[in-house]
Amino acid sequence: MIVNEDLRVQAHETMSSNPTTLASIPDLRDRLGAWYRAHARVLPWRSEPTPYRVWMSEIMLQQTRVDTVIPYFERFQETFPTVGELAAASEERVLGLWAGLGYYRRARALHAAARVVADQGAFPDTVEGLLELPGVGRYTAGAIASIAFGIPAPVLDGNVARVLSRLLALEQPVDKPAGQRLLWGVAEDLVNPEDPSAHNQAMMELGALVCVPRSPRCPSCPLREDCRARAQDQVERYPIKGPRRRPKKVRAVAGLLLDAQRRMLLARRPEDGLLGGLWEVPGGDWPERLSAPAALEQVWRERVGVSIEVGERLGEVEHVFTHRKLRLVVHGIEVTEGEPVARGYPELRWVDHASVSSLPLSRLTQKVLAAVGWSDV
DNA sequence: CAGGCGTGGCC
DNA sequence: TGGCCAAGCCT
Known part of the structure; x- marks a missing residue:
């Protein structure tokens, strides 16, 4: 039956x-x-x-x-x-x-x-x-x-x-x-x-x-x-839907580098993928096994091509993407060896306070800039 | 074809 | 507060 x-x-x-x-x-x-x-x-x-x-x-x-x-x-x-x-x-x-x-x-x-x-x-x-x-x-x-x-x-x-x-x-x-x-x-x-x-x-x-x-x-x-x-x-x-993926928690670090004229180094993200083509404070993945400074040193070595000394912790940002919850810590840094060269990024640019807003920035980066006192967002 | 891809609002 | 949702497309 x-x-x-x-x-x-x-x-x-x-x-x-x-x-x-x-x-x-x-x-x-x-x-x-x-x-x-x-x-x-x-x-x-x-x-x-x-x-x-x-x-x-x-x-x-x-x-x-x-x-x-x-x-x-x-x-x-x-x-x-x-x-x-x-x-x-x-x-x-x-x-x-x-x-x-x-x-x-x-x-x-x-x-x-x-x-x-x-x-x-x-x-x-x-x-x-x-x-x-x-x-x-x-x-x-x-x-x-x-x-x-x-x-x-x-x-x-x-x-x-x-x-x-x-x-x-x-x-x-x-x-x-x-x-x-x-x-x-x-x-x-x-x-x-x-x-x-x-x-x-x-x-x-x-x-x-x-x-x-x-x-x-x-x-x-x-x-x-x-x-x-x-x-x-x-x-x-109704409507009946299939199961949803749970957001995963991810951590990232970013480094704020200023030059003598107090310009900030920004990087353009690759065209494809997350936030493709947008500009950000250089940074990247923060693996569980590393401290924030150690992760930051590694990321800058790989993506910007310099050795750095990690300075003061300037702020922290939480941000939610689709199926991703991000915690990002920003430190001030100094370059101890080498000149910044784009590696993991297609392009680097020194930007002064006034011209930051003319670049394509994600909400995440706007939050980062606000957290370090560089914008009013 | 399942999964990646932003953000803001709602309860 | 975390989960769900919103006039989808692309690979």
């Missing part, structure tokens, strides 16, 4: 996940559209949804909250009113304006894509063409295609996945390939060909304002009568 029961559950799931199911619910799209017209937030990129503005907003919004993005979007649009001006800027300038927004690979992708578009003379106007741009994946291509060009392409982001997962009471983990495939199919079938821009934004807006992860506002939901999770009174059980 257990086997039969399982098969029935499976069959039931398959039914409820059938792409035709949601799309065939009477007026579902219309109710969603009416709700969106009444409740859509006024956002900078919505007032004038040109391909350039939509593209830039979508890159910035990847894994990033609307409130965080707005000032960055405004600043970028004021600085670079056209994609041509963005393409003509230096990468360091773009990275500098991006500083603090996180996921810095996006900044380089933004710049690279701007140069592609400037070369081609215009944005691609198909999903396939958009997918060729660096930093543009399936979600972003669908968003630009639908919002900027009115193409009936689906989008599937965290919001849409949550909304659909609850509507269907989907037992599949939404963050696994199988669940993603299923949800892309549902989203594709559900897109409203009458107004794909409003439809896609409505799905995301519903997830952002009503169908939120915790304490969803079901009484305000235009789709509440169609929601299987709500019918089961188990809305917060």
Whole structure:
């Protein structure tokens, strides 16, 4: 009987996940559209949804909250009113304006894509063409295609996945390939060909304002009568997700070296990897078995190529990355032998107090500078 | 395909 | 407070 029961559950799931199911619910799209017209937030990129503005907003919004993005979007649009001006800027300038927004690979992708578009003379106007741009994946291509060009392409982001997962009471983990495939199919079938821009934004807006992860506002939901999770009174059980990795604790040291004019030595991190391309106070890993001074001596020997004497402990910074909790200790140092040469770093630079802020700095480095009294951050 | 990649806000 | 989350992409 257990086997039969399982098969029935499976069959039931398959039914409820059938792409035709949601799309065939009477007026579902219309109710969603009416709700969106009444409740859509006024956002900078919505007032004038040109391909350039939509593209830039979508890159910035990847894994990033609307409130965080707005000032960055405004600043970028004021600085670079056209994609041509963005393409003509230096990468360091773009990275500098991006500083603090996180996921810095996006900044380089933004710049690279701007140069592609400037070369081609215009944005691609198909999903396939958009997918060729660096930093543009399936979600972003669908968003630009639908919002900027009115193409009936689906989008599937965290919001849409949550909304659909609850509507269907989907037992599949939404963050696994199988669940993603299923949800892309549902989203594709559900897109409203009458107004794909409003439809896609409505799905995301519903997830952002009503169908939120915790304490969803079901009484305000235009789709509440169609929601299987709500019918089961188990809305917060969905979306089901796979296990998360625990953050690991890591330690690091950094050394503050000043010259006779009280300039500070900074280093640019490698393009790839953590905080790629950003500038920092030279430092690195602090192994368990070493004291902070010993670790600092080793790091500076390997990455800056000099022997040092470790001086006063100037401060300590705690910082959280994705799945990583960092404790970083900063010491003042003196060079006892050799001249600083970039080894583990692509570039070193002496920077005075006034020009520090013109470099692309991560929040972490901003904290470090604040801890040693070099900035007001 | 699982894992790397920032930051800030929430409870 | 630590865990979870947010308009993903890339390798």
